[in-house]
Amino acid sequence: ITFGEATTDNISISGPPLNIGYTALPYTSNICPPPGYYTVVSGITQSCFSKKWIPLLSDNTPFPDNNGYMMLINDMAYSSPKIIFQGTVTDICPQVNYQFSAAIINIDTPRTTSCFRFSSLTLQVEDNLGNVIGSTTTGDIQFARYNQGWHFTKYGVNFMLPAGATGVVVKIIDEAKALSQCSNGLAIDDIKVIVTGANANIAFDSTPVGEWVKTVCYQDNKSFTMRGNVDAGLVNPAVQWQQSTDDGINWSDIPGATDYSYTRNFPAADTFLFRLRAFDPAFINNPNCGITSDLLKVQVDGPPSDYIISNNSPICAGQDLQFQ
Numbered sequence: 001i002t003f004g005e006a007t008t009d010n011i012s013i014s015g016p017p018l019n020i021g022y023t024a025l026p027y028t029s030n031i032c033p034p035p036g037y038y039t040v041v042s043g044i045t046q047s048c049f050s051k052k053w054i055p056l057l058s059d060n061t062p063f064p065d066n067n068g069y070m071m072l073i074n075d076m077a078y079s080s081p082k083i084i085f086q087g088t089v090t091d092i093c094p095q096v097n098y099q100f101s102a103a104i105i106n107i108d109t110p111r112t113t114s115c116f117r118f119s120s121l122t123l124q125v126e127d128n129l130g131n132v133i134g135s136t137t138t139g140d141i142q143f144a145r146y147n148q149g150w151h152f153t154k155y156g157v158n159f160m161l162p163a164g165a166t167g168v169v170v171k172i173i174d175e176a177k178a179l180s181q182c183s184n185g186l187a188i189d190d191i192k193v194i195v196t197g198a199n200a201n202i203a204f205d206s207t208p209v210g211e212w213v214k215t216v217c218y219q220d221n222k223s224f225t226m227r228g229n230v231d232a233g234l235v236n237p238a239v240q241w242q243q244s245t246d247d248g249i250n251w252s253d254i255p256g257a258t259d260y261s262y263t264r265n266f267p268a269a270d271t272f273l274f275r276l277r278a279f280d281p282a283f284i285n286n287p288n289c290g291i292t293s294d295l296l297k298v299q300v301d302g303p304p305s306d307y308i309i310s311n312n313s314p315i316c317a318g319q320d321l322q323f324q
Helices: none
Strands: 038-041 070-075 082-090 097-106 120-127 132-140 153-160 167-174 184-195 200-204 213-217 222-230 238-244 261-266 270-279 290-292 296-301
Touching (some): 097 167, 132 153, 184 290, 200 296, 213 222, 222 238, 222 270, 261 270, 261 296
Parallel strands (some): 213 296
Antiparallel strands (some): 070 184, 082 167, 097 184, 120 132, 120 167, 238 270, 270 290, 270 296
16 A cells, blocks of 8 residues: 555645544545644645644655655554554465565654654554454654654564465554553655565666666667565575556566566656566466565656747747747
8 A cells, every 4th residue: 555646746635534433533635634644745845834844745656756745644642553554465375485574654744842742553463253363562652853864664573374264354543542642753665565574676787886767768768677586585486577657556477488587678758667476387377475575676768748838929030030
């Protein structure tokens, strides 16, 4: 769950609410939600509550979605636990190690005086039979510290699906605390259930480490080679290159791209994301039972579009010809 992406870089416009059943919190379109409410935003301004919150100008993953949304919560004390988020995950594999995680940040401005409180959350995994099979607590989520930007902290719990179960319910639970008049701002992003235990790594061939974007012109018909490897943890894994043309929302297997290197030419304008999937050959037909790499991006630029050029012609000799 990444909460989607804004169509504009205006952080004063809220995003859509979560679907019914995902949270017990009420939604507001106010980018400065009152205590007990949540909203969805692509950034946080210091206009909220007289600069009570830090200026958070992007979500947890500013690339490749520069205007990605996050869940913004004005947390308050509850007399009993409150479900901030829950979701059901089906069609996962037995005897495979998974991790349920979320990126969370305390957005209150660090201070030592006046009214403040720290939220504490529980990440819990239940099988479809109602048994708790994994749980961890964040403890008090302290003030974020600025170090070349504000950074989320990833909290996670590992689990394995027991025999007889067919899926899991994952929950982020706000723990009950002594009632207080103080509220606490939180942002949550990138709620994931992923296979864990090994990493798949990819990079462009003959490219400096850390360069994950290539930009070319469609007329160049340029070719790039991508290479990958899989850490120890999967025995004799099979691999499959995948691509997405909608900012990573949907992924499709690239036919025949089942080696550790993949070469592709780009004769048409579009934006492409690539990743490498690795999996036990026994689970080849189940996309939820493998690991996936980080992303490589190829931006193929086409002719300029969406502009209008006009002028003030016809004019007489000696007058200025003006272009807009």
